[in-house]
Amino acid sequence: MAAKSVVREAREIHLAIDLIKLGARLQFLEAETCLSRDRLISLYKEIKGVSPPKGLLPFSIDWFMTWKSNIHSSMFYNIYRFMVNHGGCTRITALIKSYQLYLEQAEQQGGEPVLDFTRAWTLVRFFDSNMLELSTCTRCTGLFVAHAHDPQSGYVCVLCRPPSRAGKSRKVNLVVPVPAPVAIRGSKTVSASQWLADVMSAPRA
Amino acid sequence: MSETGKSNEIGDLNLTYLLLAQRLVKEDAATAMFRLGMSRELADLLGNLSLSQIVKLASSSLFLCRFRFDDHPILSVLTDDMNSLSLQQAHAAILLSGQRVEMFQ
Numbered sequence: 013m014a015a016k017s018v019v020r021e022a023r024e025i026h027l028a029i030d031l032i033k034l035g036a037r038l039q040f041l042e043a044e045t046c047l048s049r050d051r052l053i054s055l056y057k058e059i060k061g062v063s064p065p066k067g068l069l070p071f072s073i074d075w076f077m078t079w080k081s082n083i084h085s086s087m088f089y090n091i092y093r094f095m096v097n098h099g100g101c102t103r104i105t106a107l108i109k110s111y112q113l114y115l116e117q118a119e120q121q122g123g124e125p126v127l128d129f130t131r132a133w134t135l136v137r138f139f140d141s142n143m144l145e146l147s148t149c150t151r152c153t154g155l156f157v158a159h160a161h162d163p164q165s166g167y168v169c170v171l172c173r174p175p176s177r178a179g180k181s182r183k184v185n186l187v188v189p190v191p192a193p194v195a196i197r198g199s200k201t202v203s204a205s206q207w208l209a210d211v212m213s214a215p216r217a
Numbered sequence: 218m219s220e221t222g223k224s225n226e227i228g229d230l231n232l233t234y235l236l237l238a239q240r241l242v243k244e245d246a247a248t249a250m251f252r253l254g255m256s257r258e259l260a261d262l263l264g265n266l267s268l269s270q271i272v273k274l275a276s277s278s279l280f281l282c283r284f285r286f287d288d289h290p291i292l293s294v295l296t297d298d299m300n301s302l303s304l305q306q307a308h309a310a311i312l313l314s315g316q317r318v319e320m321f322q
Contacts, residue, residue, distance in 0.1 A: 087310050087314075090311055094250075094251050094314055094318075098247075098251075099247030099250055100247070100257060101247050109247055109248055120306065121306045123303055151290065152290060152291055152294040153290065153312070171311075172294060
């Protein structure tokens with residue numbers, strides 16, 4: 013029995029390390045692993061080199077509805093859904109794999125990941141509790157994150173019908189409202205607009 | 218170009234596709250299935266093919282991989298020049314990941 017629990021604990025620690033590296037907050041770790049709060053805090057410090065951030069998690073559903081956030085969360089949730097439905101992954105494995113794929117896609121599209129890992133987890137929880145659902149766009153047939161119980165007929169997605177200011181303020185949109193989980197700042201190729209965006213968002217962070 | 222030249226090129230592409238697909242499946246089956254748009258059974262089968270089976274399968278004058286945007290409205294949305302590159306890529310990613318997967322009938 014004792015040997016079994018050590019193996020299980022090792023697995024939990026391994027999982028926690030993966031989650032921390034992707035940017036999970038403490039509340040997320042506590043909910044998804046069986047490790048004690050103290051152990052999680054020391055693990056977090058060891059990996060990140062800093063104490064875990066305090067305060068409440070972002071909990072707004074409406075955040076997922078704004079233009080850029082909706083695109084990114086739809087991108088993420090479509091992958092997550094594939095992993096659960098076809099990949100045969102457990103909830104937490106699906107979350108990790110789909111977030112890694114999402115990061116890859118966001119990077120390829122030349123932008124910072126708008127959706128951080130903890131927000132991706134809240135997104136999944138909102139879906140689990142039926143507060144959000146996927147709506148099918150009548151033009152492109154894509155599936156997009158939407159409020160549950162919103163009328164489905166005639167739905168057109170944010171990419172087929174972008175809000176009027178979306179295209180015009182694309183440069184401004186680069187100032188991401190959420191701190192990015194991966195250090196893009198350290199990479200060698202930083203465009204002028206990206207540098208400006210970083211400088212502008214720095215004092216607020 | 219001669220007919221043999223063309224079918225050689227197709228055979229090369231088939232071989233590259235099958236080898237890459239198999240490597241991806243062996244590395245991480247679920248992620249590979251997502252990238253390839255394939256069901257578990259199909260991915261497992263691909264992962265278990267021997268090298269000689271792959272070579273035989275690849276040498277053909279017909280493509281073994283399918284064009285995944287087989288729907289007119291989807292394709293016209295994605296080739297619309299009005300959108301920026303990154304938005305088109307995001308749109309394509311959402312549409313592809315929401316598609317049904319290739320599987321045995």
